Amino acid sequence: MKKEERKLTAVEIPIGDIVEAETAVEFNTGSWRSERPVWNKEKCIHCLTCWISCPDSSVKIASDEKRITIVTGIDYDHCKGCGICARECPPKIKAITMEHEKK
Numbered sequence: 001m002k003k004e005e006r007k008l009t010a011v012e013i014p015i016g017d018i019v020e021a022e023t024a025v026e027f028n029t030g031s032w033r034s035e036r037p038v039w040n041k042e043k044c045i046h047c048l049t050c051w052i053s054c055p056d057s058s059v060k061i062a063s064d065e066k067r068i069t070i071v072t073g074i075d076y077d078h079c080k081g082c083g084i085c086a087r088e089c090p091p092k093i094k095a096i097t098m099e100h101e102k103k
């Protein structure tokens with residue numbers, strides 16, 4: 001009979017052991033957000049500062065027809081509403097504003 005696999009808790013991991021990295025891609029980790037960034041497509045100059053700054057990789061990007069990387073929106077399934085993107089967006093542009101999350 002195959003022994004049932006069980007994930008070790010943090011205190012059970014041997015000192016110096018290497019733990020495989022996990023991912024939150026499959027989980028809706030943005031569900032507890034209290035504020036949401038609202039991206040304004042018309043104002044955005046696609047400098048990608050928000051994309052570089054987002055700690056949750058929640059600023060969505062794509063290549064346009066000229067193969068230039070552009071911002072296309074926010075991944076609300078994973079965005080935590082920290083507001084870093086809005087804070088880092090150039091002050092003269094202000095293409096992202098934070099709004100209260102409507103539940």
Ligand code: SF4
Pocket residue numbers: 036037053054055056057058059074078079080081082083084085086
């Ligand atoms: S609010 Fe925070 S988590 Fe959400 S897109 Fe902006 S920087 Fe990323």
Ligand code: SF4
Pocket residue numbers: 039043044045046047048049050051071088089090093094095096
């Ligand atoms: S930082 Fe502001 S202007 Fe730059 S890509 Fe993001 S939303 Fe657009």
